[in-house]
Amino acid sequence: MSSSTLEEPCLIEKCELDRLIERLKCEGFIVVGPYVEDSAIQYREIQSMRDLPRGYRDTQEPGEYRVAKLLKKNYFEFNLGPHSWKQFLFPPKLTVNSCTKKNESWEFISKVDSQPKFAFLGVRACELAAIQVQDRVFMEGPYVDPVYQARRESTFIVAVNCTVAASTCFCTSMGTGPKCKSTFDLALTELDCGFVVEVGTARGRSMISDLTTRELDPEHARDSQLLQQRAVDQITKRLDTSEILNLLMGNLDHPHWDEVAKRCLSCTNCTMVCPTCFCSSVTDVSNLSGDEIERQRQWDSCFNVDFSYTTSGTVRDDIRSRYRQWLTHKLASWHDQFASSGCVGCGRCITWCPVGIDLTVEVAAIRNTPSSNRTLPVIQPSCKAECAFPKDSKA
């Protein structure tokens, strides 16, 4: 993927987008884009521009999401819904392989050899950043996830620059948006008269080769700038990330964790909607006679009690420790692990928390009243995890 655009942006009429979708389908891509269903703008396979949420606009608050059709005719004048592209690159449920007993031997069959080829339409800047984060997790470490890699490397990305922002957006604090800067094949900015198209890759350029494009005149360039600035101006939520690693890891015993724990349901919603959360569990499932076995992978969450179950018990046995684990990993220790923040500022965890917990507010509460000078996590003597590390252990 290119880190900058290959050439000067051009303009296409809106109906040309249908020709792009058609071209992608002809090239064997499953085109996935926004679609209104069940009171939300979701991502699913689309066939044409008719499927897009034209004229729809969402409003978001902590624990609240609404979508309504307005009189406007724009195709992309909304923000993020409950789905992220993660569900296509890192599917929620997957059979990894199977084995069958035949005569006296076992036959092993991989179930991941052939993966679908996606074209994503309408990926926002924060979501591009999230895909980059998951690339590091799944493809750039010592253990490459073959399913993610196969899907990711074949995916064609049509990004869209945000021209509006939700009250839960804070990409500007995380440095991820709202302008799409890299990781796309094509990027669109929607004007009233058409789409400004930026080309990010050679593949992107070839995909629009038979579209009718024209040069961008200064007026269109200015409109495009103004609309993107409008999104920036609408972002009101802030997360102060300065020294955040030391702030959070130095306040592991802050009383505010107890206060959050009173509200947090530990229901896993924030981790499920988070576009960077990557945990899964793997189980072997067999039939009653034990001669047909499948290895199944499913999304898991650090908010589940069983997630930290070890032979000596559950390590994070209360909501306080689980919320703290999630937040400190996402915003702080992720830096140590992957050299970036785990948060891209999309705000989904705020909107889709059933009781409206807002991580930016929780971090600010800790920042405003820091209570400790400790800078490294220490296992508490009272912590149940202690039994996992006996004091007389030589290891």
Place this chain on the structure above:
Amino acid sequence: MIKYETFSESRIFKVAKPRMGVFKFASCDGCQLQLLSCEDELLSIADAIDIVHFLEASSHVEPGPYDIALVEGSITTNVDRDRILEVRKHSKYLVTIGACATAGGIQALKNWGDRSEYLRAVYARPEYIETLSTSTAIADHVKVDYELRGCPINRLQLIDVIQSLLADRAPRTPRHSVCLDCKCRGTVCIAVAQDAVCLGPITQAGCGAICPAYQRGCYGCFGPAEQPNCDSLADWYLAGRATPVELVPLMRNFNANAPAFRECGDRIDPLLDSGGTL
């Protein structure tokens, strides 16, 4: 929750075909029927174990001992209280199935009522009726080795438990919330998008997250999830979208007597009269 270690001690199944009995207490029979609903797997189950006591399927019954006892229903009479002791005595592993057996069922609503008043209202000759004033879970009376939640239970979980006993491994019954399953199947959260009153965040998964997929709030059929924060969810709903008149009956439903739901329902119960907030 039952400790997994119980099963790993078992070696009995290696030598003989295990004998299973299915026993009914105060219940609707729906959970037993889930065993018969295992249509594709029923022959394999019958191959693997001898079902020697299952009145729902056959009037031929054999006395114990039983390697596995599946127990449906709650304890509502003195006779049943004695009978469950007998079942326990003759069973190696006792597995309770369904909301009645694991929490007392919908009939546990009697725990909040006046028994003699109910008897007078329902029966022409209440003096013929002998019943306890409460409906309670099997685990309140005898040691239970494993619990399967649900109203009704999920037949796939039932097969997994039977299979885990046969394979001498720990059963896999997730204790996480319904929310995780909603997200895995791509269901939009109706609590957030539609202001629905949904118990999903505090309810144990197992049903496959059916109701929210059909735009209905979760009824809590599978009882409280592990370490549920019922008070926080109840307070959030009471602050805007639900009245105590709606919320108390939701807490006191199929799993009314499950401790977490019971305590939450009892906490907001005083608001029924005042109509106010906490």
